[in-house]
Amino acid sequence: MQIQEHVKLSTAAAVIALPVLKKDVWIPLAASVLIDVDHYLWHAVTHRTLSLRAAIRYFGQADPPQRPEARLLHHPIVLGALLFLGVRMRSRLFLLILSGLLFHVSLDVIHTSQMRGLKRSLSEQAGFTCPVCGKYDEALQLHTLHFARNIFDRYNSRHFVVLCATCHEKAHASRGVGLPRPHDAEQLTKIG
Ligand SMILES: [Zn+2]
Numbered sequence: 183m184q185i186q187e188h189v190k191l192s193t194a195a196a197v198i199a200l201p202v203l204k205k206d207v208w209i210p211l212a213a214s215v216l217i218d219v220d221h222y223l224w225h226a227v228t229h230r231t232l233s234l235r236a237a238i239r240y241f242g243q244a245d246p247p248q249r250p251e252a253r254l255l256h257h258p259i260v261l262g263a264l265l266f267l268g269v270r271m272r273s274r275l276f277l278l279i280l281s282g283l284l285f286h287v288s289l290d291v292i293h294t295s296q297m298r299g300l301k302r303s304l305s306e307q308a309g310f311t312c313p314v315c316g317k318y319d320e321a322l323q324l325h326t327l328h329f330a331r332n333i334f335d336r337y338n339s340r341h342f343v344v345l346c347a348t349c350h351e352k353a354h355a356s357r358g359v360g361l362p363r364p365h366d367a368e369q370l371t372k373i374g
C-alpha cells in the first residue's frame with residue numbers, strides 16, 4: 183500500500199483513538215507511518231545509495247521484486263519480539279508503538295489480498311492473454327490504471343488491467359500511454 187494511503191488511514195484511526203490515548207496518540211501514528219522506513223534502509227544497504235529518489239524508483243517499478251528482507255519491521259518475529267518486550271517491561275510506549283505497527287501491517291495484508299484476488303479474477307477474465315500484445319501468459323501482472331481516491335472504490339476491477347511483463351514495463355515507461363482505459367469513457371458520460 184502507498185505511503186500517502188497509510189498516512190491518511192493512520193491519521194483517521196488516530197483521530198478515533200484520540201479520546202483514549204490523548205497526548206500519546208502520536209506514538210502509534212508515527213510508528214504506523216515510519217514502519218516503511220525498512221524498505222528504504224534495505225535499499226540503501228543493498229544498492230549502496232542513500233538516495234530516497236532511487237529507492238522510490240526501485241519500489242515503483244512495474245513489478246518490484248517482493249523481498250521479505252526489505253520488510254524487516256513488518257516481520258511477525260519483530261512484532262512478536264516487541265510484544266514480548268512490551269509485556270515483560272510493562273512498557274506502555276512499546277505497546278503503543280506495537281499497536282501502530284500492527285495497524286499498518288493489517289492494512290498491508292488487506293491490500294495484498296485484494297490485489298491478489300484482482301489479479302486472479304482479471305487474468306481468468308482475460309483468458310491469460312495480454313490485452314495489448316495478445317501473448318498467452320499464465321503469469322500476467324496487475325497494473326493500476328487509475329488510483330481511486332475513494333478507498334471504497336479503490337479495488338474496483340475497472341481501475342486495473344492485467345498485462346504481460348513486457349507490456350507492463352512499457353506501460354510504466356510511457357506512463358500508461360496507449361493502454362485501454364474503459365472506465366474513462368464511462369466517467370465522461372457520467373459527467374456529461
Ligand atoms: Zn508496509
Ligand SMILES: [Zn+2]
Nearest residue numbers: 312315346349
Ligand atoms: Zn503484452
Ligand SMILES: [Zn+2]
Nearest residue numbers: 244324325326
Ligand atoms: Zn503497473
